[in-house]
Amino acid sequence: xxxxxxxxxxxxxAVTAPLGQVLVLAGPGxxxxxxxxxxxxxxxxxxxxxxxxxLAVTFTNKAAREMQHRLQSLLGDDGEGVWxxxxxxxxxxxxxxEAQYLSFDNNFVIMDSDDQQALVKRAIRxxxxxxxxxxxTSIHAAxxxxxxxxxxxxxxxxxxxxxxITKRIYERYQSLLRDSNAVDFDDxxxxxxxxxxxxxxxxxxxxxRFEHILVDEFQDTNLVQYELLKLLASIHGNLFVVGDEDxxxxxxxxxxxRNMLRFEQDFPxxxxxxxxxxxxSTQTVLDAxxxxxxxxxxxxxxxxxxxxxxxxxxxxxxxVDEHAEAAFVVDTIQQWVNSGKARGSDFAVMYRTNAQxxxxxxxxxxxxxxYRLVGALRFxxxxxxxxxxxxxxxxxxPDDEVSLARVINVPxxxxxxxxxxxxxxxxxxxxxxxxxLLIELGEKGEQSAxxxxxxxxxxxxxxxxxxxxxxxxxxxxxxxxxxxxxxxILLDTAYQEYIDDGSNEGKERWDNVQExxxxxxxxxxxxxxxxxxxLALVSDQDTLPEEAGNAATLLTLHAAKGLEFRxxxxxxxxxxxxxxxxxxxxxxEMAEERRLLYVGITRAKDRxxxxxxxxxxxxxxxxxxxxxxxxxxxxxxxxxxxxxRRHREVWESxxxxxxxxxxxxxxxxxxxxxxxxxxxxxxxxxxxxxWGEGIVMESRIQDGDETVDVFFESVGFKRxxxxxxxxxxxxxx
DNA sequence: GAATTCCACGTTTTT
DNA sequence: CGTGGAATTC
Ligand SMILES: Nc1ncnc2c1ncn2[C@@H]1O[C@H](COP(=O)(O)OP(=O)(O)OP(=O)(O)O)[C@@H](O)[C@H]1O
Numbered sequence: 001x002x003x004x005x006x007x008x009x010x011x012x013x014a015v016t017a018p019l020g021q022v023l024v025l026a027g028p029g030x031x032x033x034x035x036x037x038x039x040x041x042x043x044x045x046x047x048x049x050x051x052x053x054x055l056a057v058t059f060t061n062k063a064a065r066e067m068q069h070r071l072q073s074l075l076g077d078d079g080e081g082v083w084x085x086x087x088x089x090x091x092x093x094x095x096x097x098e099a100q101y102l103s104f105d106n107n108f109v110i111m112d113s114d115d116q117q118a119l120v121k122r123a124i125r126x127x128x129x130x131x132x133x134x135x136x137t138s139i140h141a142a143x144x145x146x147x148x149x150x151x152x153x154x155x156x157x158x159x160x161x162x163x164x165i166t167k168r169i170y171e172r173y174q175s176l177l178r179d180s181n182a183v184d185f186d187d188x189x190x191x192x193x194x195x196x197x198x199x200x201x202x203x204x205x206x207x208x209r210f211e212h213i214l215v216d217e218f219q220d221t222n223l224v225q226y227e228l229l230k231l232l233a234s235i236h237g238n239l240f241v242v243g244d245e246d247x248x249x250x251x252x253x254x255x256x257x258r259n260m261l262r263f264e265q266d267f268p269x270x271x272x273x274x275x276x277x278x279x280x281s282t283q284t285v286l287d288a289x290x291x292x293x294x295x296x297x298x299x300x301x302x303x304x305x306x307x308x309x310x311x312x313x314x315x316x317x318x319x320v321d322e323h324a325e326a327a328f329v330v331d332t333i334q335q336w337v338n339s340g341k342a343r344g345s346d347f348a349v350m351y352r353t354n355a356q357x358x359x360x361x362x363x364x365x366x367x368x369x370x371y372r373l374v375g376a377l378r379f380x381x382x383x384x385x386x387x388x389x390x391x392x393x394x395x396x397x398p399d400d401e402v403s404l405a406r407v408i409n410v411p412x413x414x415x416x417x418x419x420x421x422x423x424x425x426x427x428x429x430x431x432x433x434x435x436x437l438l439i440e441l442g443e444k445g446e447q448s449a450x451x452x453x454x455x456x457x458x459x460x461x462x463x464x465x466x467x468x469x470x471x472x473x474x475x476x477x478x479x480x481x482x483x484x485x486x487x488x489i490l491l492d493t494a495y496q497e498y499i500d501d502g503s504n505e506g507k508e509r510w511d512n513v514q515e516x517x518x519x520x521x522x523x524x525x526x527x528x529x530x531x532x533x534x535l536a537l538v539s540d541q542d543t544l545p546e547e548a549g550n551a552a553t554l555l556t557l558h559a560a561k562g563l564e565f566r567x568x569x570x571x572x573x574x575x576x577x578x579x580x581x582x583x584x585x586x587x588x589e590m591a592e593e594r595r596l597l598y599v600g601i602t603r604a605k606d607r608x609x610x611x612x613x614x615x616x617x618x619x620x621x622x623x624x625x626x627x628x629x630x631x632x633x634x635x636x637x638x639x640x641x642x643x644x645r646r647h648r649e650v651w652e653s654x655x656x657x658x659x660x661x662x663x664x665x666x667x668x669x670x671x672x673x674x675x676x677x678x679x680x681x682x683x684x685x686x687x688x689x690x691w692g693e694g695i696v697m698e699s700r701i702q703d704g705d706e707t708v709d710v711f712f713e714s715v716g717f718k719r720x721x722x723x724x725x726x727x728x729x730x731x732x733x
Numbered sequence: 734g735a736a737t738t739c740c741a742c743g744t745t746t747t748t
Numbered sequence: 749c750g751t752g753g754a755a756t757t758c
Contacts, residue, residue, distance in 0.1 A: 060747070088748050113748090137743095185748045252746065353745055375747080409734095416734045537748065558746045580745055596746080619744080619749050 002045045002074070007031070007038065014273045015039045016046075017240070021270035023218075023263055024242040027304040028289070028602035029280030032242040033063075033562060036214055037070045039240055043212055044078060051081035053211040055232065058086055059220050059250070061538045062374070063562050067216070083210070087225050088185060089537050091192040094206065095183070096529075101199050102191060107397050107529065109182045110536035114386070115402045116140060116184045123172035134165060143170045147186035148222045148254030150193065179433065181399040189224040196231040207235035217562065218243035218263070222254035226262070239267070245300065246293050247599050249558055251592050276303045280564050280605050282311025288608065288638045289601040295633055296591045312677075313640040314601075314608040315701075316631070321615045321622070322356075326363035328611060328643070329569050333552055334367055336567070344370055346566040347552040350600050352578045356571060357554050364552070374555035380535070384499050384509045385516050389535060391489050392520075395472045396528050398435030408465060411498035415465070419458040426453040439473070442466025468492050482528055483521045557596045560603050568604035570597065573612040574625035597630050610634075640701055677701070679722060680708045685730040691715050693730065 004012050011031050014024050015038045026032050040056060043049040058064045064085050071079040083090055092110065099106035111119065120143070121136045143166070146156055153174055156167040177183060183191060196203040213233050215221070218241035221229070233239045241263065248257035264270060278286055283306045293299070319325040329349055336342040349360055357373060364371040379385060387410050390403035398404075409415040427434040430450050441448050441463045454462065471492070476485055490496060490513070500510040523531035553565070557578075572578055579593035601608055610631070615622050678699040680686065686708075687693050694712035699722075701707075706722035720727065 086748065110748090188748080249746075253748080355744080412735065414734065418734085556746065577745095582745065592746095617749080 002038070002041045004038070004042075007035070008275075008277060010273060010275050010277075011035050011038075014275070015042050017271055017273070019236075019238050021237065021263070021267040022240045022273065023260070023270050024240075024273045024275065025244070025260065025302070026242070026273075026275035027244055027278065027302045028247065028599070029278040029306075029564070030275035030304065031277075031279060032244070032275065033067070033216055034070075035275070036216055036240065036242050037067055037074065039214060040071060040079070040082060041074045044075060044082075049211055051079060052083065053209060054214070055083040055090065055210045055212070056085075056214045056216075057090060057229075058084075058216045060559070060561075061086060061089075062559065063216060064089070066562065086537070087228070088188045091188040091228070092533060092537065094192050095188065095195070098195055098199075098202055101195055101202060103178055104181050104183065107181070109180070109393050109397050109400055109403075109532060110188065111177065111180075111182050111184045111402065112380075112536055114381075115182075118402055118405075119176050119180075120169065120173055123169050123176055126176075127168060127172060129165065129169070134169065139166055139169050142166050143173060144184075144186050145254060146170065147184075147190050148224055150190065150224055150227060152190075176401070179399065180401045181397050182402070186224075189228060193224055193227050193231065196228070203231055203234065206232055211236045212238045212240065215239070215241040216243075217247070219245050219248040219257040219260055220250040220253075220255040221259045222250075222256060224254075226259050230266070237267075239270075244302075246296070246302075246595055247561060247602075249561065249592060249596050249599060251588065274302070276305065278304050278306045279308075281306055281602060282308045282606060284311045284313055284638055285601060285604050285606075285608055288314050288634055289598055291633050291635055291638065292594060292601065292630055293598040296594055308605075312607055313638055314610055314634070315642050316634075316639050317609060317611045317642045318627070319611060319613045319643070322359055322613045322617070323363075325571055325611050325613045326359040329360065329571065329609070330363040330367045330369060332569075332609065333567075334369060337369075342566060344550040344552045347569070348560065348563070348565040348567070348603065349552060349554050349569040349571060350557050350560050350603070351554075351571050352557060352580055352596070353572075354556060356577075360554055360571075364554075370551035372551040372553050374553060374559050379512065379515070382509070382512050384495075385512050388486070388489065388495070388513060388516055389532075391472075391493070392485070392528060393532060394435060394469060395476060395485065395489075396532055398439060398469065398473070399433040401434060404435050404438075411493060411495070413461040413465065415458070415461050419454075419462065422454060422458060423462060426450055429453070435469070438462060438466035439470045440466070442468065442470040476528065481524050482531055483517065483524055485528070486517050486520045557600045561599050564603050564605055566604070566606045567609070568600065568607070569609045569611060570600045571611045573597075573610050573628040573631055574616070575628055576625065577616075578628055578630070594630060597628075642701060678706050678708075680706065680727070680729065686710060687728045687730055688712065688718075688720075689726055691718065694718075 004015060007015060011034070014022065014035045024032055024035060036056070040054060043054060044051055056067065058067060068084055071082065071084070083093070095102065095108070096106045099108070117136055117140060120140045121131065124131055124134055124136060124139065153167060153171040156163070156170055158164045158167055177187070196206065210232050213229060215229065229239060243260055245257040245260055248255060264272065286304060286306050290304070317328050319328055333344070333347050337344055351357065354375065361371065361373065387407055390407045393400050393403040394407065405420070408420070423434050423437065427437045430437055432440070437450060441450060441459070442465070445451070445463060451459065472485060472489065475488060480488070495513065496510060499513070500506040520531060523534065557570070578597060579590055583589035583593050612625065612627055614625055616625055617623070678701060680696045680699040682696055682698055684696040685693060686696055688710070691712040692714050694710040697709040697711055697717070699706055699708040708720050708722050708725070708727065709717065710720060710727070711717050
């Protein structure tokens, strides 16, 4: 039987709530996720619910993994079988099983963002539209928004000519996807909803199966997801959702925190449970967070208190530029670690945009401090990695036109635009996909009825590639393992010779290939399908090695949601970055930026460092930065400034700065070596060269130095600056 | 058809 | 600044 002792009354009420709908509405650190996890354990151990009758949904893979861990430690193997994952992963799982009802078959591929972009572009070209006028990025965004709101091409509202065009592109894009036997991320949700709506018996099967559905971070559901939940819960109606409107940060993805209100309206019988105690942060951290979020309109204020004590003020550090910003972070962490008071893994550095991680990484590397970078799909963005993934995708699903277009000429085998057009034309005439036609050419050679459709010059490389592809597919059908396939592709295409030209970059490219092979090896059991699905859905990974478990974490504010750390650095607190420039015109977006900062601050258990830079090189030239408007909302009483003040700044020309940093690197340290905590503490006995012995009354960090109040036996009370006063600490006793 | 050079471009956040 | 795409040359 599970143990409910380490829950407070409200939490326990939530965990053991009777059947029906439950809405847990509570601020950060109040144990929402803990309650949700305990609820699952309670259902299984206490109520005898079988794991596979439980569906638990999270928004990010990280959150899913985290919950998996917590469940594992709570239940051990008894938790096996729970459908736990992101909306997208759970939907993909359903779609693969039910492919017979769908417009694609069960070896469909999931197109990643790049692929989607490429397909939109292709759709635009095929319709002979001007890419300048109809930017693939913005059209894609429009399509995605539509999908998130359950709008199919047929329903797409056409109020303007532009809408008309967008609708046409949307239609074409969908048919390109289906021709490739592919779906995009949004389709995973949309098609699942459609599946359940159009096929009542399928809906019934799943709705019957999922006796209990639990959703974390419910404030970030969008319309499709909400619909999906209602469909899946349509028989048992046991919906357990937890959330906090103030932490809604996915508006741009269609999320609508008002789903929390909608939930109450749609399920009037729902039980609403509030949690009020924060177990994570000190009161000071909570006060600061509240000061930030209180400025948002239309929010239901929540009581939240902490018994962890007042704690320390938030540190605000204003660096000269982004290099000094990164150096401050690294220095401070290093000092804490050296002092023995913290481990590297106690720290997280959070930022608004992934681009900000670059300088941090460099600084960490220079200092020899281990770090873990979350997200930033750099590895998968690499050309060589993408190429190989496309080969694999093609083996898995030869209809995948995007992958084919990408690798048909890799390494260069003489297939250019002309040949490609000819291939597509011939394929259309033959009623096959380009990939199928290639395979046929490869298998039958000159016997193929389609051989004659090509010129003598183009047919050879095509047939050559076709026979490779056919060979790979045959090998897989005959049981070749995933790593085996991987090696065979490398061998057949002479890939190493192609990318590894002996240069450093070549070496690095080959290393990346090896890394991908290592990943493939981990999927030797699951096989190609599982591997590809994982690449598409879980590529936010901590696949990169975790350094000895002692690494600081670098991540975006979005990725930080749901996590907690003793020490949190939030960098880039400048106008334009946080809040981001693109949000400044829309009050709703601005409110979301504020929530983002709120989320960041509330990740901290003990200490928060807010960091900004007076000057940043955006692209090219340096630009003066204004402090983030959010900083103004933090009362001085909660803030401790560290380092130089703005009025002390001396303007420095870019040239001289560049020179200086060249001279000082790689061990460049900011002048304001970060002082992290007082050397002196109340009751310490100290000796001053002039005034003799005294007792420390108080000490605090101010402007990067320490101010100490001492009561001397000879002269009484004195306020001293530690770095100047030459005070000596005397042993106690 | 491939390789190289040049130029304009744009930049949030995640599945 | 670095990328992606187009124009240019081989
Ligand atoms: N009753 C409790 N006693 C002790 N610690 C608790 C209790 N409830 C929660 N905690 C701890 O408080 C911290 C925050 O819990 P949790 O992550 O579940 O909160 P949350 O509400 O999901 O937070 P957020 O919304 O910020 O993600 C965790 O470290 C958790 O272990």
